[in-house]
Amino acid sequence: MTRTSGDPDRLDRAFAALADPVRRAIIARLSTGPVTVNELAEPFPITLQAVSQHVAVLEQAGLVTRTRQAQRRPVHLDPAALESVTAWIDTYRLQAERSYRRLDAVLETLKEES
Amino acid sequence: MTVNPTHITAPDGTPFIEVVREFDAPRDLVFRASTDPDLVVRWLGPRSLSMRVIEFDARAGGSYRYVHTGADGEEYPFRGVFHTVSEALIIQTFEFEDVPGVVSLETRTLDDLGGRTRLRQNAVFPSVAARDQALESGMRHGITESMDRLGELLGARSGQR
Numbered sequence: 001m002t003r004t005s006g007d008p009d010r011l012d013r014a015f016a017a018l019a020d021p022v023r024r025a026i027i028a029r030l031s032t033g034p035v036t037v038n039e040l041a042e043p044f045p046i047t048l049q050a051v052s053q054h055v056a057v058l059e060q061a062g063l064v065t066r067t068r069q070a071q072r073r074p075v076h077l078d079p080a081a082l083e084s085v086t087a088w089i090d091t092y093r094l095q096a097e098r099s100y101r102r103l104d105a106v107l108e109t110l111k112e113e114s
Numbered sequence: 115m116t117v118n119p120t121h122i123t124a125p126d127g128t129p130f131i132e133v134v135r136e137f138d139a140p141r142d143l144v145f146r147a148s149t150d151p152d153l154v155v156r157w158l159g160p161r162s163l164s165m166r167v168i169e170f171d172a173r174a175g176g177s178y179r180y181v182h183t184g185a186d187g188e189e190y191p192f193r194g195v196f197h198t199v200s201e202a203l204i205i206q207t208f209e210f211e212d213v214p215g216v217v218s219l220e221t222r223t224l225d226d227l228g229g230r231t232r233l234r235q236n237a238v239f240p241s242v243a244a245r246d247q248a249l250e251s252g253m254r255h256g257i258t259e260s261m262d263r264l265g266e267l268l269g270a271r272s273g274q275r
Binding site for chain 2: 093096097099100101102103104105106107108110111114
């Protein structure tokens with residue numbers, strides 16, 4: 001595809017941010033609800049500082065936001081931002097691919113018959 | 115089994131969508147699967163199970179009309195006319211009935227690669243705007259599909275071959 005929609009710079013940042021497995025795991029964790037950096041860090045064998053940096057990258061990419069609630073600063077996933085990334089992933093092509101995979105299956109059965 | 119990649123090109127500012135895909139099957143079978151309505155219904159479109167063929171007369175001058183029904187019961191009717199139908203070349207019109215009058219012309223060639231086949235389809239829309247709209251509506255309807263796919267990926271293998 002040569003066609004893109006949305007802000008290309010923002011998409012570049014979003015994709016770069018999602019290119020890291022720890023940041024993807026953070027996104028997956030946030031999909032169940034906002035949590036603090038401390039809570040985010042628990043499952044990872046890395047320092048709190050490293051998790052903070054990952055969160056900062058996700059924040060700059062516009063994928064997450066941080067709010068201030070008393071002493072807590074929970075990290076929130078921005079579902080709309082994530083959707084704009086997945087919407088860009090060309091579903092027109094996914095749809096075509098899906099059809100052609102079914103055609104592959106039809107052709108396999110035809111080959112067996114002939 | 116490896117899946118052959120689908121290449122789609124839709125350059126900015128043009129009314130074209132080109133699709134190229136290879137199949138591990140001889141050309142006569144790809145042709146049959148593209149022209150026999152009983153076979154077409156098994157693969158064409160976003161949701162094969164809910165595709166209803168009303169007419170599919172794949173020969174020069176013949177018409178086709180089919181309806182895709184979404185999970186929500188929403189119907190998406192399509193129709194067109196076959197201009198040329200041969201094993202190497204199929205030319206047909208394509209119209210989404212909800213956007214009447216916006217008719218694209220599809221030229222599909224099937225290259226015989228000796229036991230394998232390369233499908234090349236070029237669609238020309240009446241305007242760049244119409245092409246963009248078709249891409250975007252494909253994207254909108256595809257969102258549900260993507261989520262389904264994601265579900266399949268995340269879930270246990272569910273009867274996939």
